[in-house]
Amino acid sequence: MKPLRTAILGCGSIAKRHAxxxxxxxxxxxxGYCDQNVAAAQEFAKRYAPGKVYEHWEPMFAELDLDLVYICLPPFAHADEVAHACRHGVHIFIEKPIALTSELARGMARDVSRSGVKCQVGFMYRFGExxxxxxxxxxxxxxxxxxMVARYSCNSLHSSWWRDRARSGGQLVEQAIHLLDLARFFLGEPEAVYSSQQNLFHAEVxxxxxxxxxxxxxxxxxxxxAVVAATNGAIPGRWDCDWRIVxxxxxxDFADPNHATIHSTASAxxxxxxxxxxxxxxxxxxxxxxxxxxxxxxxxxxxEEGVRSLELALAATLSAQQQTEVRTGAPVAG
Ligand SMILES: NC(=O)c1ccc[n+]([C@@H]2O[C@H](COP(=O)([O-])OP(=O)(O)OC[C@H]3O[C@@H](n4cnc5c(N)ncnc54)[C@H](O)[C@@H]3O)[C@@H](O)[C@H]2O)c1
Incomplete structure (x- = not known):
């Protein structure tokens, strides 16, 4: 079988893991490798396999006769890359969160559905044994x-885009979305969400x-x-994520997606x-x-799973802003 001609779009830290x-x-x-920072794309070509380097994705899709693209852009950078991939019949892997608005995410899902390409979203916790x-x-x-009671804890300044709500969507949308996605995976489609969010530890940054x-x-x-608690004020150098499902x-009790202790409580x-x-x-x-x-x-x-988990995260953030419960399942106004 012919290997799939594959490109990476966004040559940053998660792209390295995939590459x-x-x-x-x-x-x-x-x-092929595409990054607005051309040096990052060149570094990938040197490190992994020789390939063409691009600063913009449009010529890459037009020129490379691709079968597959790995979209590893930061949340704010998503635009029409999925539309271009679909137009050229290119299958897609896309990192979470797939966008920062319902409108863009739903548009992506429509393009994927009309074109018939396969599109996998990076919710890897679902694959834990x-x-x-x-x-x-x-x-x-x-x-x-x-x-379900779930916790996500870390303590890092991350990158400048991560700290900026307009560019990352916030910790829940960018990071703890993995746990919101698992809540949907295990418990089904939610009907409402209430969230409270604070900046307790970084007000001076x-x-x-x-x-x-x-x-x-x-x-x-x-x-x-389901209850999801997330913080970026915990233990530096650690990214802890665990949950209990009753x-x-x-x-x-899950220590992570691959490790759990199962207590059977039905019998004497x-x-x-x-x-x-x-x-x-x-x-x-x-x-x-x-x-x-x-x-x-x-x-x-x-x-579609990427759309629904994003909309749950956006609804939670809206709830925190409005200090009221928000019904889920409909597009969330940006
Ligand atoms: N599934 C996971 O476990 C996991 C882990 C980490 C990150 N992520 C997700 O992956 C995405 C990327 O995160 P990261 O940590 O790799 O970010 P990063 O900042 O390390 O890398 C992003 C890369 O995209 C490039 N870029 C930005 N805008 C661009 C544009 N318009 N055109 C071309 N290139 C552009 C940047 O120059 C950078 O090299 C985020 O959505 C993040 O949530 C997922």
Whole structure:
């Protein structure tokens, strides 16, 4: 089979992680790199495989006869790159959050659907072995009674765009969106969200306009509930993300998507099962997309999932601004 002619758009830190994997796959040939910082794209061409370097994506899509593009742009930089990929029949991997507005995200999903290209969104936590075990156990979450408590904690100034709400959307939209996505994955489509967000630890840092502490409550039509707490004021050098899911007869404590302790609580003799895996979830995301392309089936995390999880994060942020619960499931006005 001919390797897929693949380009990387946005040659920054997450792109390196994907390129490290892509460069090892026989099924993929890296042929192009695009970054507004041309030196970053040149560095990728030197490090991974020789390929053409571009400052703008439009000529790249027009010239390279691509099969696949990895879109690793920061949230604010998304514009018409998905439209261009679709016009040229190029399959897509796109990092979360896929955009900063409902309007752009829904437009992307429309373009993908009309063109028929495959599009995978970078919610890799869904591929954790322990996460998949529980998902199979829950099955269709409609009607399930579940309670989820999730935490995301780090302590870093990150990059200048990350600290700027206008460019990143804030910690919940840019980072803890992984947990909002998992809440949807396990508990189904929410009906309302309430969030409170503060800048508790960085008020003195110039240009730091995102929240660094947030508490978000998500309600589901099944009466299930999820609580997501995120902070950027915790332990420097650590990115901690864990959660507990309580179901009738079962409590699952996740240390991360690959590691969980499952307490069976239904019988008179409660039992504990440990799940542990070293699965590379980024690799799993890519392998699933490549198989979806080859077998002409939907990828595991299609772009509509990127739209819905983004809209949940945007609704939470709107709720924090308005200090009121916000109904979910409709476009969120930007
Ligand atoms: N799934 C994950 O675990 C994960 C982890 C980290 C980051 N991300 C996501 O990946 C995205 C990128 O994050 P990052 O940390 O790699 O950012 P980054 O700042 O390290 O890299 C972004 C790159 O895009 C380039 N760029 C910006 N605007 C551009 C434009 N208009 N045209 C071409 N290039 C442009 C920048 O020059 C930079 O090289 C973000 O949405 C982030 O949320 C996902």
């Amino acid at each position: 490290d994997i892509l460069a090892t796959l026989d099924d993929v040939r890296l042929v 322990a996460a998949l075990w529980l998902k199979e156990r829950i099955g269709d979450p409609t009607g399930a009674r579940a309670f 110039e240009g730091y306009t995102v929240e660094d502490a947030s508490a978000t409550v998500i309600r589901f039509p099944s009466t299930s509930l 179901l009738p007869g079962l409590t699952a 003799w409660p039992s504990v099962t440990t799940l542990a895996s070293e699965k590379n979830m980024y690799r799993a995301l890519t392998l699933d997309l490549l198989e979806a392309i080859r077998q002409d089936r939907p990828p595991a995390v299609p772009i």
